[in-house]
Amino acid sequence: MSEEIMESSLAKLKELVRQVSITRFKQSAQNDEYNLLEVPKSSEKTVFDHWMSLILISGKSLRITFKTHFNIKTCRKIASPIYGKKPDDIAVRQAQDFVKEYGNLSAGFLKKIFEEQDVDVGISLPLVIRGFDEVFFDKSEDESKLEDCWRLDNGSTSLVCTSLLEVYQPEVIQELDFTIEEEEEEEIDFL
Numbered sequence: 001m002s003e004e005i006m007e008s009s010l011a012k013l014k015e016l017v018r019q020v021s022i023t024r025f026k027q028s029a030q031n032d033e034y035n036l037l038e039v040p041k042s043s044e045k046t047v048f049d050h051w052m053s054l055i056l057i058s059g060k061s062l063r064i065t066f067k068t069h070f071n072i073k074t075c076r077k078i079a080s081p082i083y084g085k086k087p088d089d090i091a092v093r094q095a096q097d098f099v100k101e102y103g104n105l106s107a108g109f110l111k112k113i114f115e116e117q118d119v120d121v122g123i124s125l126p127l128v129i130r131g132f133d134e135v136f137f138d139k140s141e142d143e144s145k146l147e148d149c150w151r152l153d154n155g156s157t158s159l160v161c162t163s164l165l166e167v168y169q170p171e172v173i174q175e176l177d178f179t180i181e182e183e184e185e186e187e188i189d190f191l
C-alpha cells in the first residue's frame with residue numbers, strides 16, 4: 001500500500017466529515033449563519049471545553065471517532081430556538097441531548113453515504129463525557145490515522161469538533177464518491 005494512497009484516503013475522509021459536520025449542525029441548530037473555521041493543530045493534548053459528546057462510526061475499512069466539545073451555557077444559547085425557550089429555561093439534560101442528537105445525525109448521515117456505496121459500517125450510541133477526559137485519548141502518529149480539529153462558529157457562539165480518522169483499507173476509501181447532494185430538510189424533534 002502506498003503512502004500516497006493512504007494520505008489521499010485520509011484527506012478525502014477529513015473533508016467528508018467536516019462537510020457533514022457543518023451541514024448537519026446548521027440543520028440541528030436551525031441556523032445557516034454558522035461557518036466552519038480552522039483550529040490550529042497542537043502537539044499537546046488539549047481540553048477544548050467542559051463537556052464532550054462522542055460517537056463512533058466503524059467498519060472493516062475505516063473507523064471515525066467524532067467528538068463535539070461544549071459547555072452548557074453555549075449549548076443553551078444554540079438550542080434555545082429549537083426548544084422555543086429562553087436559554088436559562090433549558091435544562092442541562094436538554095442541552096446535552098441537543099449535542100448528542102447532533103452527533104447522531106452526523107454519524108447517521110456518514111453511515112448512509114458509506115452504505116450507499118457498499119461499505120458496511122455501524123454507529124454507536126452518542127454519549128456525553130467530561131471534556132477533561134480528552135487527555136486520556138491516544139495521540140498516535142500512525143500513518144493510517146489522522147486527527148482533525150475545527151470550530152463551528154456564527155460570531156456569537158461556537159463549538160469545537162474533533163475527529164480521529166482511521167483507515168484500514170485505503171484502496172476502498174479511494175474509490176468512494178463523497179459528493180454530498182442537497183436533500184430535503186427533515187423536521188427534528190427535541191423532547
